[in-house]
Amino acid sequence: MWTTIALALTVLFIIFYKAALRPPCFPPGPFALPIVGSIFSILPSPKESFSRFQKKYGPICSYKVFDNWSIIVNDPALMKPLLADPVFSGRKHLYLFSLRDEVISGEKMPLGILGTSGDVWKNQRRFTLRSLKDLGFGRNSIEPIMQKELEDLINTFSQTEGQKVDVGLTFNSSIINVIWAMVIGKRFSHEDVRLLELVDKVNKMLQSFNPFHPAYRFPIIKKFFPNLDVYKSQDTYMRQLLSFIEDETAQYEKELLADESSFSYIRAYLKEMKEAETEGKETPLNMHHLKANIFELFLAGSETTASTLWWAVYLLASNPDVQKTIQKELDEVIGEDKLPTLAHMDSLPYTTAAIYEVQRVADLVPFAVPHETTEDATVSGYRIPKGTTVMFNLSHGLKDPKYWKYPDRFYPEHFLTEEGKPYKPENFMPFGSGKRVCLGESLARLELFLFFATLVHRFSWKLSDDPIVWEKSIVLSRPPRFMVEISNRNSNAVF
Ligand code: HEM
Numbered sequence: 473m474w475t476t477i478a479l480a481l482t483v484l485f486i487i488f489y490k491a492a493l494r495p496p497c498f499p500p501g502p503f504a505l506p507i508v509g510s511i512f513s514i515l516p517s518p519k520e521s522f523s524r525f526q527k528k529y530g531p532i533c534s535y536k537v538f539d540n541w542s543i544i545v546n547d548p549a550l551m552k553p554l555l556a557d558p559v560f561s562g563r564k565h566l567y568l569f570s571l572r573d574e575v576i577s578g579e580k581m582p583l584g585i586l587g588t589s590g591d592v593w594k595n596q597r598r599f600t601l602r603s604l605k606d607l608g609f610g611r612n613s614i615e616p617i618m619q620k621e622l623e624d625l626i627n628t629f630s631q632t633e634g635q636k637v638d639v640g641l642t643f644n645s646s647i648i649n650v651i652w653a654m655v656i657g658k659r660f661s662h663e664d665v666r667l668l669e670l671v672d673k674v675n676k677m678l679q680s681f682n683p684f685h686p687a688y689r690f691p692i693i694k695k696f697f698p699n700l701d702v703y704k705s706q707d708t709y710m711r712q713l714l715s716f717i718e719d720e721t722a723q724y725e726k727e728l729l730a731d732e733s734s735f736s737y738i739r740a741y742l743k744e745m746k747e748a749e750t751e752g753k754e755t756p757l758n759m760h761h762l763k764a765n766i767f768e769l770f771l772a773g774s775e776t777t778a779s780t781l782w783w784a785v786y787l788l789a790s791n792p793d794v795q796k797t798i799q800k801e802l803d804e805v806i807g808e809d810k811l812p813t814l815a816h817m818d819s820l821p822y823t824t825a826a827i828y829e830v831q832r833v834a835d836l837v838p839f840a841v842p843h844e845t846t847e848d849a850t851v852s853g854y855r856i857p858k859g860t861t862v863m864f865n866l867s868h869g870l871k872d873p874k875y876w877k878y879p880d881r882f883y884p885e886h887f888l889t890e891e892g893k894p895y896k897p898e899n900f901m902p903f904g905s906g907k908r909v910c911l912g913e914s915l916a917r918l919e920l921f922l923f924f925a926t927l928v929h930r931f932s933w934k935l936s937d938d939p940i941v942w943e944k945s946i947v948l949s950r951p952p953r954f955m956v957e958i959s960n961r962n963s964n965a966v967f
Pocket residue numbers: 585586587597651768769770772773774776777780836837840841842902903904905907908909910911912913915916
């Protein structure tokens with residue numbers, strides 16, 4: 473009997489030893505168990521766990537999620553050159569992307585920008601950036617579209633005086649409309665049920681996705697248990713969203729493509745694709761990629777910007793002194809009968825600093841989107857094999873006391889020089905950096921400025937005494953739920 477026990481213990485020891493054994497010359501990190509890896513050290517709150525790992529293991533560490541070794545880079549000085557390095561710019565094909573790609577094309581081939589690597593990524597990203605730039609992305613021609621959305625928002629908020637309001641997803645419809653205007657050249661009315669359903673689906677899909685869930689990590693489980701809730705909910709939202717995009721694209725092809733004066737991303741994409749077909753030229757553009765790209769512009773572009781504005785209202789309402797200082801600057805520079813325009817961007821240093829500070833405190837995308845190495849590499853003497861998942865801890869550069877005087881406060885002065893000019897320190901990277909830097913950064917900056925400055929100039933925001941409720945979220949840092957009292961100011965101001 474003792475021999476059997478000894479044998480069993482030896483086998484167990486080997487299993488545990490092998491599971492915990494890091495690849496040669498790999499960064500340090502938490503212990504890994506057989507099958508689950510370090511998952512119990514990471515969940516339930518990956519953000520807090522990664523911050524703990526950073527304190528314990530330093531600028532670069534590693535962990536194992538089930539069978540997959542990953543590294544996490546914490547030090548912004550180390551991060552910058554890696555983010556600029558093509559070897560660190562590959563992407564893992566996450567469950568959400570492979571599900572989307574299968575629904576679109578019936579195949580597993582990676583589509584779009586967010587979840588692709590190599591030439592597919594380069595071609596789709598390059599075309600999308602170029603055509604969105606031509607459409608005014610990052611320039612002032614997008615301004616009237618944003619102003620139209622703001623007029624609707626002002627109308628909504630000005631009627632709520634004396635009530636308690638949950639701003640929640642209010643900004644999502646406006647932000648989706650800005651993207652939709654560029655993608656397809658039209659907007660929805662804020663009462664349109666299709667817009668409200670769209671907002672709801674994008675939100676639910678992102679909030680319910682947990683990349684650490686074993687069901688997403690091992691999609692093989694789906695073969696045997698396709699009806700598990702984790703699959704069913706994502707499948708349903710994904711199919712509904714894609715069918716919306718398909719219907720709108722088909723409608724567009726029928727109605728607007730013939731109209732030479734119409735102007736949109738879809739038009740530019742279809743035009744270039746069809747011209748190449750007519751000339752018999754090879755083109756990386758096709759309908760599958762187009763649908764995937766539109767899906768990503770929605771997903772990556774709406775929830776991020778809208779949640780930042782939601783955070784902004786929370787931070788303004790809970791910091792009345794800061795709010796008053798911003799309003800004073802806006803009143804002095806813009807005047808009480810005008811609303812801010814993009815032309816004011818360079819003359820509002822405190823407001824600009826306050827927007828950066830909202831992004832710092834919100835820490836919206838704490839670990840970017842997982843990257844993957846495309847070749848073997850060496851970092852700080854560690855060997856990182858090809859195919860390793862790489863997380864970039866953007867959060868560390870936004871929150872560590874080493875970089876900020878009051879890391880836990882809302883303190884716009886963090887972003888002002890002694891002369892009162894706005895500046896951005898190197899460790900401030902809310903949009904990432906390098907090759908994979910956020911494709912929508914310039915649009916997001918314009919949106920954040922115009923929405924934030926207009927809403928603070930036109931209204932005062934006061935936190936009500938109802939309880940503030942923090943909800944758990946894994947992919948994006950969600951603001952708390954709170955009630956706010958909105959009062960009108962500068963009521964006659966116009967753009
Ligand atoms: C406040 C708003 C936003 C924030 C904080 C944000 C942040 C980010 C971050 C951190 C990444 C990942 C970078 C990396 O993996 O290294 C990213 C990627 C991306 N973002 Fe944004 N984003 C915002 C708004 C937008 C908007 C408005 C759009 C488009 C309309 C957009 C489209 C994308 C796309 C397509 C990618 C993938 C880029 C690639 O893989 O090459 N984002 N964003």
